[in-house]
Amino acid sequence: MNQHLKQSLIGMLIGGMAGLGFSNSLMAQSEKAAQDDPVLKIYRAAATKVNDLVHTKLDVRFDYAKRYLYGKAWITLKPHFYAADSLTLDAKGMDIKEVALVKAGKNNPLKYSYDGMQLHIALDKQYKPTESYIIHINYTAKPDELKVKGSAAISDAKGLYFINPDGKDPNKPIQIWTQGETESSSAWFPTIDKTNQKCTEEISMTVENKYVTLSNGKLVSQKRNADGTRTDTWKMDLPHSPYLFMMAVGDYAIVKDSWRGKEVNYYVEKPFEKYAKNIFGNTPEMLTFYSKILGYDYPWVKYSQITGRDYVSGAMENTTATLHGEFMQKTDRELLDNNNYNECVIAHELFHHWFGDLATAESWSNLTVNESFADYSEYLWLEHQYGKDAADEHSLEAAQSYMSMVQYSGDKDLVRFHYRDREDMFDQITYQKGGRILNMLRYAVGDSAFFKSLNLYLKTNAFKATEAHQLRLAFEEVTGRDMNWFFNEWYFGKGFPQLDISYKYNDAAKTVTVILQQIQKEAKVWQIPMAVDIYENGKVTRHNIFMENRVDSFTYAYSTKPDLVNVDADKVILSKVDDHRSFSTYLYQYAHAPNYLDRRQAIDEAGDAQASNPDAVKLLQAALKDKYHGLRSYTIGKLNLSNSAVKAATLSIVVELAKNDPSALVRAAALQQLAELKSTEYAPLFEAATKDKSYGVEAAGLEGLSALDLDKAYTIAKQLESDTKGKLVGAIASVYARKGNAADIGFVAIKFDETSGQDKLNAAFDYLGFLSKISNTDAVIKGVDQVKAMTAQFNNPQVNTYISNWMQEISKNKAQEATAVSGANKDELTKQADYLRKTAETIRTAIKE
Template sequence: MNKTRLLTLLLTPAVALCATTTLFAQQSQPDAPELKIYRETAAKVNDLVHTKLDVRFDYKKHYLYGKEWVTIKPHIYPTDSLRLDAKGMDIKNISIVKAGKLFPLKFKYDSLSLAITLDKKYRSTESYTIYIDYTSKPDELKTKGSAAINDAKGLYFINADGADKNKPTQIWTQGESESSSAWFPTIDKPNQKTTDEIVMTVPAKYVTLSNGRLAAQKLNADGTRTDTWKMELPHSPYLFMMAVGDFKIYKDKWRNKEVSYYLEPKFAPYAKDIFGFTPEVMEFYSQKLGVDYPWNKYAQIVVRDYVSGAMENTSATLHGEQVQATRRELIDGKPESEVDIVHELFHQWFGDYVTTESWSNLTVNESFADFSETLWAEHKHGKDAGDEHSYQAMMQYLNTPGANAKNLVRFHYADKEDVFDVVTYQKGGRILNMLRNYLGEDAFFKGLHIYLTQNAFKNGEAQQLRLALEEASGLDLNWYFNQWYYGAGHPELKIDYKWDEATKTETVYLTQTQAGNNFILPMAVDIYAAGKKERHKVWMRNKADTLTFHVASAPDLVNVDGDKVLLARKTDSKTLDQLVFQYFNAPLYLDRFEAIDAATKQQENKGAQKILLAALKDKYFNLRIKAIRAINLTNADVKAAALPILADIIKNDEKTLVKAAAINALVKLNDAGNLPLFKQSINSQSYAVQAASLNGIASLAPADALKIAKSLEQDNTGTLTEAIVKLYISNGSDAEIPFIAAAFKRAEPQAKFNMLQGYAKVIARATDTKVVEGSVDDLKAMAIRYKPYGAIPYITQLLENIKAQKVSTNQTEQVKYIDDALEVLKKNQ
């Protein structure tokens, strides 16, 4: 499960304060009674062996009519009873299957679980098969989602009646964490594993997808088709999946296994462009882990209205529509899609092949998938890209209120959904990356190989991971796991320096300023002096440690955490001169990032200017963008030096996002002499470059910009759409409101949040009641969908502001409609 995309919403300036404050106000307080409950691993009284489902769908009622044959055996102790999770179903028949015949069994049902009395007491050497005839009613089920998964009804009918002509009709499932039992009775716990067979009868015009292989297809006389999917290796119930709809399938291949991509027909021509690197990732992970991709196929499908980022269903990953893109959209790159794809693929090993035994140990699923994002970025795009991704993830954790109070392995929580957070994902990924650095590549990946092979098709927890890494490395790792896995927080590390010329001694003072215990920190300290770098491996074991180094001459730089892997918030007292040296001599992304950061705040300093001007040509494109956005062009000397570089970037840089950043830098100058450049660049194939150019034209010639924007209405997306919307909000008329509303409706979550305030202003000034009502509906739906991020109070305030404007202009019908929406949001608070 990937939630990275949704978490970025918390960092949006317009809503950050509201979102973070509200989100964590909703979390249980430290002394809440539920946090005192020990969340034990689910007891295994009975074990799933095989699950066979035969399902049909009622598109009108949003029902699933199911028949199930589930084979089970007692785990160890004899038992004459069985409990199955079954949420919100109608149960018509439960029988034991004997010699092909059904014998009814007694059962009790409380709408959440089935308590079944078996026909006899079974021993662990005996298996039995239960038949269940049932109806699943997902839309009638009251559920609670989480920050990672904003709904939990298991089975989803999308545009089932076809009323929305702009949306396809689809059915899909979402099992994590325990929602598969909303569409079939099962023991819905991650420590269960079962093979399965899923038989789906659907309208013959539709395509189906499920786990494993497509074993059979049969056309029926009534215009339906029956597809049989078989998963012949055991996996957990939450990883079961189904999808039904009008999808085009692109067939690819990894070694001798089928790799396929299921997309809406509109995006089918771009299947290879979007997903085509998948076999390369499969090969890389297989080689790195020493365990070949373990399933018989790998499919990826993109669906509408998905409730999270993506989900690693065994052999059949389901993605939200954010990964879809045209070839032109991909010109600017779509790194968030690449992250989703590689994250879910790594889960096929960590999560599916070996599955967490309980949600308390979710780290052995999600921390690994998060870590894999850095691993792939390094491999494919270079170390700078991997380091950047890891740093951004660390900052998401560090900037999330309350996260430092939570253990990575969590045996106490209010709700299992609470474990899907920045501690399990972003912090956990960084903990693995530190461990990799400490142990070294060979030992670390040998340990992962041991963990995977010892626990194949079974369940794992953090202690098994520790033992595997200890076996591989020959080192004791209890201290590391006790500190990072079973403890909370992180070091707040203050770093100071002192050079003594008389004794030729460099002293480094390390102080951990966080409350509570100290962290044991192995790290590298690099000393640059007399044109050479000398590396020292040191340990910080106390709250305050003093390190001394004898050096022949005063160091140009002392670089603590030379590998830049520590999970810590650092306050480093390096001088700007030292950071200038660091930018030009230390090799890593964060070495240069830190120098650019410091230079940004001291731009009157010649050393800072030297850093920023050099960074305009940095080897890594995102650092070029950082420097472009930071550099102060109001300084005459800086401007004179920077403008030729920016001109060259706009003409020659290989990255369109860097070109766009350079154009946006020129926009701020408000120089009419740049208008021809902006008008020339508006013809770029890059949406980002077009967006920047439109911003420039709008700042100098708004009337021209409006005409150009009209010509771009038929082909725009992302930042270009946002630029058009911004222009229409500031300079347009009511005639542009339908475009703004349509753009808002189709925007991805982050873009929606970016547009919110401007969109609210448009609704406030709009006079067309139907347009206003539709827009209010959009805001209401957004508030409810992103409730976990504090969206309801923020959007409620926007609606109150819109209402005040409508009251002042006596638009009583619109006021009444807004009041109704506010009442709905109040009930959903």
């Protein structure tokens, strides 16, 4: 499961809460209340296995008008260890028409009871663990009538989704898709809906001839029926968990690829057929790369990827058939601004086919053995394909996301046996922190041992349910080391170290002492292996150290006073650091230390010192030409061009970057920085940028031009309307808001309507920003209603709280504006303020309910 949406929103959520007056004390009170919650004292054990799934065979057809699935299931089971005379299946919100035992080809009715969530079946006798039996169930699944809730990562949990089934929305295709994680597969077929169950599978889907289907495994037959339908049968010969079962139906283009003789297919809406290989084309290389580093070839019969409209999460690793939200469908122009985001999602879901689908977390408490690995796979792919700088940048953003969450929500163990709801496990601890922990583990044992340990773990636990201790045992067997210290710290504990680093130079003795102090408030003392690199006379010497006390010191001899002592030289420790050293060391560090984080840290120091330190300006000047586009862009954002010395040293470089940098992200950042100068000298540059192939660069150019010549920017905005995506939508909306023509308001409303799926959440924030700037009451009311409808659709408490708070803030601002005017304008602003306030209250009430 991919939760990139939550990652992208967390910064906005936190910023919004801070801006709206949420204090640290309130957050602390909230955390204490959560800790005192009696529900959190419940031990969340792995599900007890009474009966084991062996095989599931389904025959399904769909009623689009009613949004029903008519299904027949044949489920083969056997007792796990102890003899059993009864069976409990998860079956949410179904009409159960028949329950029978299949013997000699005949259905023999069985007694059962059903409470709407579980089906309790009395078997015909007591079965031994060596005896299997087949249960037949005739049922109707009614997902739209099922009352269930989702989470911040998975916004709904009804399992089966009919998209635009009546075809009334001309801007949306007719589709069906499923979403099983966490325990929602049992909303469309009866099963034992637990991660520690695995079985083989066969699904026959009867659909209209015009649609294509996708499911797990191989398409083994297609049969045309007399009524204009077709029955496709998909067969999965290797066992996997029920939450990974999937179906998808729709009018898709299938773009075919391959890997070592296996099908690799991309299912996209037909307008994106020509872009499918731009989007997914690195998948075969990913299959090769992951198979090689793990020493374990991709084990499944095929690999397909498909997109789904209005998808309730980022993406889902259904075995052999990953489902992506529609955000994955991008044109070649959009991909210019994507900064490898799509590829990270693709990598994440593919890596799950080893960690999650092959070796599966035995319970949601151990979700880390699925999701932390998938998160870290993004790092591995970026490192392989785009270099270590790109990977380290991604890793830093992940660490920042985790630490931001901790600041406002408190920390938790990575492996958690106490939680309110299993959906709560899908957070920045399981994902981002878990990925960083794996990176530390890799450096602690070395690359060879790390990947050999993963190979052993996979081979030992293939097609089984597993947990973090089995991962630890694999590392211990390979390395010959006891790894409890690491797992107790990072897997079965919470928090992270805070380090204070200082240095004592003894020129007489020619020694330098590195003093490391752990200053975190918690009593816990971390054991931390790390590297210390000492740069002297153009040479670097590495020292590997192991910190294990609250205060440790390490002394090294030198011939000439070192230019730099670089603690945590690999920059892998998940920590907060206060490093006491002079700026000259950072100047040297930028030029000589190899890592992205070394250079970024130096850029940060230079950014802070640029007003008074000429060497800092020189460093920034050099960083504008950094080899990695991410640091060029980052440096641009650090510049204070209101400082004459900084401007004189860097302005010409920024202009050149705006014109010619190969990275669209750098060009856009340079344009945004130049726009701050509000100089007519750059009007031609801004105007030229509105013809760039990148939407992000076009947006930056349009915004820069609008500050200098609103009328010209407005004319260009009208010309750009016909091909507008991404950041350009917001830029045009901003121009229209400033221009104030009522006829243009519809553009923003239509663009918001056209957006769906997870992208609509991000679009909602842009839309509210637009509504805050316009004075047309009808447009404000319509827009507020559109956003309100979206909050009801997604039902995401965290996001909806933020939207409610923002609406209240806009309401206050409009009410304040009303006090400064009179007459009709006052009445209109008051009406808008009241409507925003009431809607915010309605959304907040719905959250509580």
